[in-house]
Amino acid sequence: MxxxxxxxxxxxxxxxxxxxxxxxxxxxxxxxxxxxxxxxxxxxxxxxxxxxxxxxxxxxxxxxxxxxxxxxxxxxxxxxxxxxxxxxxxxxxxxxxxxxxxxxxxxxxxxxxxxxxxxxxxxxxxxxxxxxxxxxxxxxxxxxxxxxxxxxxxxxxxxxxxxxxxxxxxxxxxxxxxxxxxxxxxxxxxxxxxxxxxxxxxxxxxxxxxxxxxxxxxxxxxxxxxxxxxxxxxxxxxxxxxxxxxxxxxxxxxxDWFDLQQPIVRRVYVDLPSHARRLYRDMEREMFIEIDKHEVEAVNAAARTMKALQLASGAIIVDEKSGWREVHDVKLQALDEIIEEAAGMPVLVAYHFKSDLARLQRTFPDGRVLDHEPQTIRDWNAGRIPVLFAHPASAGHGLNLQDGGNILVFFAHWWDLEQFQQIIERLGPMRQLQAGHRRPVFIYHILARDTIDEDVLLRLQTKRDVQDVLLDAMKRRTHASRSPA
The missing domain is CATH 3.40.50.10810 (Tandem AAA-ATPase domain)
Known part of the structure; x- marks a missing residue:
């Protein structure tokens, strides 16, 4: 490094x-x-x-x-x-x-x-x-x-x-x-x-x-x-x-030190355990071969990365009958430390896969899920929910979450730029200021190092096409594997 x-x-x-x-x-x-x-x-x-x-x-x-x-x-x-x-x-x-x-x-x-x-x-x-x-x-x-x-x-x-x-x-x-x-x-x-x-x-x-x-x-x-x-x-x-x-x-x-109109963004890197890294390398190799062989549209390229993203988050779906199995918990440990550092301040956690939510609920039993019940939002904004789990697709236009907190953690990542921007906006800097809260917004990205997590975040920050990001990632990984130690 x-x-x-x-x-x-x-x-x-x-x-x-x-x-x-x-x-x-x-x-x-x-x-x-x-x-x-x-x-x-x-x-x-x-x-x-x-x-x-x-x-x-x-x-x-x-x-x-x-x-x-x-x-x-x-x-x-x-x-x-x-x-x-x-x-x-x-x-x-x-x-x-x-x-x-x-x-x-x-x-x-x-x-x-x-x-x-x-x-x-x-x-x-x-x-x-x-x-x-x-x-x-x-x-x-x-x-x-x-x-x-x-x-x-x-x-x-x-x-x-x-x-x-x-x-x-x-x-x-x-x-x-x-x-x-x-x-x-x-x-x-x-x-x-x-x-x-x-x-x-x-x-x-x-x-x-x-x-x-x-x-x-x-x-x-x-x-x-x-x-x-x-x-x-x-x-x-x-x-x-x-x-x-x-x-x-x-x-x-x-x-006192930051422009309150801009969020404070922090990347929290975790390293996959050796057994999870081996599984991930095998999966990524197959994914890159498939992408390299065929001319694919961005949406299909994104679909081909689903299992890699699942594995980076800690669990993988085996099949419909068997469901998912956990591979590692390093992201859960990282989230636990962020919540610990928050010391009682409410934390909004963005997840993507159902396996994410199941593991989050098991690890943080005091957490609640953002659902369609109006009372859930009222409880969050009243400070009665220490950790709120939200899928970005369910936290879109119109929801006001800024009174409940100013800390957002992306536990898992996905390609959809609009969903990414919308969940940030739910408690974003301008909403904080409009609601009379003189406090910055903290955004944490928990990223599995040297995985597709980093590629997704690059896509969200640069707005590049998914396929371009994946092809660049494939070239970088291939070059790294051939470079002398």
């Missing part, structure tokens, strides 16, 4: 400067801001200049730890001397990966308790001088504090919350010198989500040394329905909390 030259945007320079100057901090930046490459840029400079000698640990959701951070390191020219080693797999694999001589390691949140115990029992001291908590809202439920015993000894008291958060708290201040929280939505469920994340930064210095102290200072308990009490922030809470965090936090809103 050819490495790219990183030319940071103005807001990315702010992130780099912030992390370079503040040892323990929060980076709250919008989805797709490039928080990963900015963080790696800071780390690269610290290692190159000899400022940092200890390895860095990146904690992230599974797929992000497994592929996103390592891939980001391989993508950019200025990071060529860097390596991110994922600590993923079974216990034996993780233990072996930890023995790599690398500057950066990544691990998923679920394996944090194992990692802490590993160094306790392995006889090795904790090696990581820096911790990067990617999607730091995963720590929001941690309840810990430092207390003094009767003889004056300081100890860590664990009073609730996630096991992984409590495990990480053991080293957060005693063994980690630098800490960075990365997230686009630091308080998806309200201000109370902030305490635990900030405790990892400063052990309660700014928001209260215990969660109880935090609540008592900035919240009030009011009678709610059915005898329950609602915990609500006091009128001055948000302003005071923001002021308390200002010296260690950078907060960037996409609306």
């Amino acid at each position: 050819t490495r790219q030259t990183f030319v940071p945007h103005a807001y990315q320079r702010l992130i780099i400067e912030h992390q370079s100057e503040i040892a323990r901090s929060n980076v709250w930046a919008f989805m797709g801001a490039g928080k990963s490459v900015c963080t790696l840029t800071v780390l690269e400079a610290r290692y190159r200049q000899g400022i940092e000698a200890m390895p860095t640990l990146i904690v992230a959701p599974l797929r992000v730890a497994q592929s996103t951070w390592p891939d980001e390191c391989k993508k950019w020219a200025h990071l060529s001397a860097m390596e991110v080693v994922p600590i993923i797999g079974d216990v034996q694999q993780r233990s072996l990966q930890l023995r790599h001589d690398a500057p950066i390691f990544s691990i998923n949140y679920e394996n944090l308790p194992w990692l802490i115990d590993h160094f306790k029992h392995d006889g090795r001291s904790w090696p990581f001088g820096t911790v990067i908590a990617d999607e730091s809202t995963r720590l929001k439920s941690t309840r810990v504090s430092y207390q003094r015993s009767e003889n004056g000894t300081l100890f860590l008291k664990r009073s609730g919350g996630s096991v992984r958060g409590r495990a990480l708290a053991e080293v957060a201040h005693t063994k980690v010198r630098r800490w960075v929280n990365l997230t686009g939505t630091p308080a998806p469920n309200g201000l109370r989500d902030l305490w635990s994340q900030q405790w990892m930064v400063d052990a309660g210095k700014r928001l209260g040394r215990t969660y109880s102290a935090f609540e008592q200072r900035w919240f009030q308990s009011l009678p709610g329905d059915r005898g329950y009490h609602d915990i609500r922030p006091l009128p001055h809470a948000q302003e005071q909390i923001q002021a308390a965090l200002a010296d260690c936090t950078i907060s960037l809103d996409a609306a």
Whole structure:
């Protein structure tokens, strides 16, 4: 893969400067801001200049730890001397990966308790001088504090919350010198989500040394329905909390940096597993032979690509009697990470095949399908649907979906340009502005790398004929296969 030259945007320079100057901090930046490459840029400079000698640990959701951070390191020219080693797999694999001589390691949140115990029992001291908590809202439920015993000894008291958060708290201040929280939505469920994340930064210095102290200072308990009490922030809470965090936090809103009349488009690439890649290559080879042998019209060429597109999405229809069978789930994993990053903001997901919808509904049971019921649209626009699955053909002219959200993900792809444009328009930038929403529209394309997914997107962006795109793709793939390694 050819490495790219990183030319940071103005807001990315702010992130780099912030992390370079503040040892323990929060980076709250919008989805797709490039928080990963900015963080790696800071780390690269610290290692190159000899400022940092200890390895860095990146904690992230599974797929992000497994592929996103390592891939980001391989993508950019200025990071060529860097390596991110994922600590993923079974216990034996993780233990072996930890023995790599690398500057950066990544691990998923679920394996944090194992990692802490590993160094306790392995006889090795904790090696990581820096911790990067990617999607730091995963720590929001941690309840810990430092207390003094009767003889004056300081100890860590664990009073609730996630096991992984409590495990990480053991080293957060005693063994980690630098800490960075990365997230686009630091308080998806309200201000109370902030305490635990900030405790990892400063052990309660700014928001209260215990969660109880935090609540008592900035919240009030009011009678709610059915005898329950609602915990609500006091009128001055948000302003005071923001002021308390200002010296260690950078907060960037996409609306301040982008033209709101243009969507922010992001490509999310996934790699097919080896068995799926073999199936795909066989299918693509047969498809290209057929297209090359005969003069075909665009509509027929599109029809011949259906199975390749199905396979790129993760399932293939065997026949009418047998139905479809799943081949891989890498796109589902990618979508899960996008939804996770959205942190409660509704997400509209465009699918194409019935097998797509079945797999989406199985993986995201809280999702709903855009149907002909008017109530579905009302529920979406009222924010009551976290994930809405829509076939572009059913989301055409006249539907207003802009009040429900501003994030659209293309899970699967198809050649129809009008359908593509119409589903974008349902919550598009102009509709957002007309409805009074000062927020950008995010469009994500989940693409299986080196597959027909990329060819379809090229067709949609350039409006070229389907047959021309396919013939060009055939030539590129044939040339690549004949080129020396």
